[in-house]
Amino acid sequence: MNSELLRRARDYERDHIPAVPPALLPRYHLCGGVGWINDPNGFSLYKGEYHLFFQYNPYDVRWDTMHWGHVKTRDFLRWERLPAALAPDRDYDRDGCFSGSALETPDGRHLLMYTGVQKTLLPDGTVEELQRQCLAFGDGRDYEKYPGNPVLDGSALPPGGSRKDFRDPKLWREGDGYFCVAGNRCPDGSGAVLLFQSPDALHWRYAATLAASGNRFGRMWECPDFFPLDGKRVLLLSPQEVRDHGPEFIDGNTTLCLIGELDPESGALTREREQPIDYGLDFYAPQTVLAADGRRVMIAWMQYWNSVDYRPEPPLPFFGQLTVPRELRVRDGKLYQTPVRELESRRGAAVRCAGLTLRDETRQVPGVSGRCLDLLLTIRPLPGETLRRFTLTLAAADEHGLRLHYEPDENTVTVDRSGCGLPDSILNRRSFAVNADAALRLRLLLDRWSLELFVNDGEQAASFVLYAPQERTGIRFTAEGAAALDLEKYDLEFD
Ligand code: FRU
Numbered sequence: 001m002n003s004e005l006l007r008r009a010r011d012y013e014r015d016h017i018p019a020v021p022p023a024l025l026p027r028y029h030l031c032g033g034v035g036w037i038n039d040p041n042g043f044s045l046y047k048g049e050y051h052l053f054f055q056y057n058p059y060d061v062r063w064d065t066m067h068w069g070h071v072k073t074r075d076f077l078r079w080e081r082l083p084a085a086l087a088p089d090r091d092y093d094r095d096g097c098f099s100g101s102a103l104e105t106p107d108g109r110h111l112l113m114y115t116g117v118q119k120t121l122l123p124d125g126t127v128e129e130l131q132r133q134c135l136a137f138g139d140g141r142d143y144e145k146y147p148g149n150p151v152l153d154g155s156a157l158p159p160g161g162s163r164k165d166f167r168d169p170k171l172w173r174e175g176d177g178y179f180c181v182a183g184n185r186c187p188d189g190s191g192a193v194l195l196f197q198s199p200d201a202l203h204w205r206y207a208a209t210l211a212a213s214g215n216r217f218g219r220m221w222e223c224p225d226f227f228p229l230d231g232k233r234v235l236l237l238s239p240q241e242v243r244d245h246g247p248e249f250i251d252g253n254t255t256l257c258l259i260g261e262l263d264p265e266s267g268a269l270t271r272e273r274e275q276p277i278d279y280g281l282d283f284y285a286p287q288t289v290l291a292a293d294g295r296r297v298m299i300a301w302m303q304y305w306n307s308v309d310y311r312p313e314p315p316l317p318f319f320g321q322l323t324v325p326r327e328l329r330v331r332d333g334k335l336y337q338t339p340v341r342e343l344e345s346r347r348g349a350a351v352r353c354a355g356l357t358l359r360d361e362t363r364q365v366p367g368v369s370g371r372c373l374d375l376l377l378t379i380r381p382l383p384g385e386t387l388r389r390f391t392l393t394l395a396a397a398d399e400h401g402l403r404l405h406y407e408p409d410e411n412t413v414t415v416d417r418s419g420c421g422l423p424d425s426i427l428n429r430r431s432f433a434v435n436a437d438a439a440l441r442l443r444l445l446l447d448r449w450s451l452e453l454f455v456n457d458g459e460q461a462a463s464f465v466l467y468a469p470q471e472r473t474g475i476r477f478t479a480e481g482a483a484a485l486d487l488e489k490y491d492l493e494f495d
Pocket of ligand 1: 038039055066099115167168222284285
């Protein structure tokens with residue numbers, strides 16, 4: 001039974017999505033058909049199709065009381081829009097259906113687990129906020145909230161856990177039972193990821209604290225995901241209020257990947273590695289699905305919370321995009337990510353060029369331009385000569401463009417999107433160290449409003465939104481010193 005609030009959201013979608021000019025939308029990155037989106041939710045395989053939900057305010061390009069928007073796909077690239085799945089229509093979620101996850105139950109139902117937010121004005125004038133985990137069962141289109149909601153609340157928390165910051169359950173089945181991880185805040189005010197266990201997904205008990213910040217790594221920890229991969233255990237999470245945690249990590253809302261094993265005594269994750277998940281400016285709240293063929297596929301919100309108040313001029317009808325889904329691997333103890341292989345089937349004719357030499361010059365290559373493409377580059381200093389800096393300019397016109405600099409002596413890559421449609425007052429530049437002894441390999445996915453960069457076959461990824469006008473399609477290569485360049489460029493084709 002659909003509530004008035006859900007009907008209103010669905011009617012709004014029906015009346016407004018068809019009117020959005022497709023030329024304003026990303027070509028292959030997912031956004032809301034209208035309104036605002038943030039975190040991906042409920043990424044799951046249900047009856048042979050991948051369903052994905054997202055934090056959603058259909059009515060405006062700003063965050064407001066959260067709904068769940070809904071799409072599905074078979075190939076991770078072409079998404080079919082479905083009507084909004086959840087609206088904040090019960091007392092226990094009246095202030096928002098926050099992030100969560102989904103799975104197919106053994107009896108063929110699609111189970112969503114999300115955080116219901118409820119704020120109450122207390123007699124003393126203060127506001128009490130409760131975040132509790134709730135369920136909804138459905139058929140891949142319509143969902144009924146479970147009458148016993150909420151199913152997991154503050155009473156299950158270990159001593160001193162926060163009832164206000166308790167959110168974003170990631171659910172999975174293992175053996176005969178269910179597990180979920182959720183973000184919480186410890187008595188020291190900083191974040192933790194807690195593990196809960198249930199025989200039936202309805203009754204939950206606390207099992208262990210998988211990891212905690214101890215005020216060392218930001219404050220609240222949001223949107224955890226936890227899974228085995230290549231013989232290790234991987235915990236993805238999104239810490240808030242990170243400050244000065246070394247050059248690898250961006251301040252503010254950032255992302256963290258912990259790789260290790262489960263300690264059989266404490267149930268905690270041993271930490272063999274701590275790394276950012278993405279080295280760009282716009283990446284948050286990733287969530288994964290285990291694909292039918294065994295791949296672990298991740299998608300994330302391609303946006304930085306700290307810059308959500310800035311809008312492109314002229315305005316776009318949507319706000320918030322998701323990354324291209326990425327295949328994850330653990331190799332040499334590190335997280336590797338590559339765009340889903342399905343993307344290769346969208347490649348048009350190739351432009352290839354090997355051993356192009358550049359000496360203190362800027363070049364354009366015939367056939368290499370555009371704003372919807374898959375570009376592979378290998379950059380090497382020429383033997384016996386020096387390469388001080390190599391610059392790739394994308395979305396180029398006149399002196400404008402997004403610049404990617406590679407400085408071999410420093411082993412750094414810097415991406416600078418200044419002048420690409422976002423104000424100078426926000427963070428537009430990001431540098432990170434790369435491994436490049438003999439050559440640096442880059443893969444760039446460019447879309448109307450974004451760039452995703454993959455370094456050295458997925459050893460690092462970096463995501464950026466950009467709002468440069470679409471007429472800016474130039475691509476330039478500049479060497480300060482001498483460089484050899486191999487290049488492979490494909491337009492990406494979508495109907
Ligand atoms: C992360 C987050 C989640 C929360 C949701 C609300 O971006 O803050 O913790 O569930 O967004 O929209």
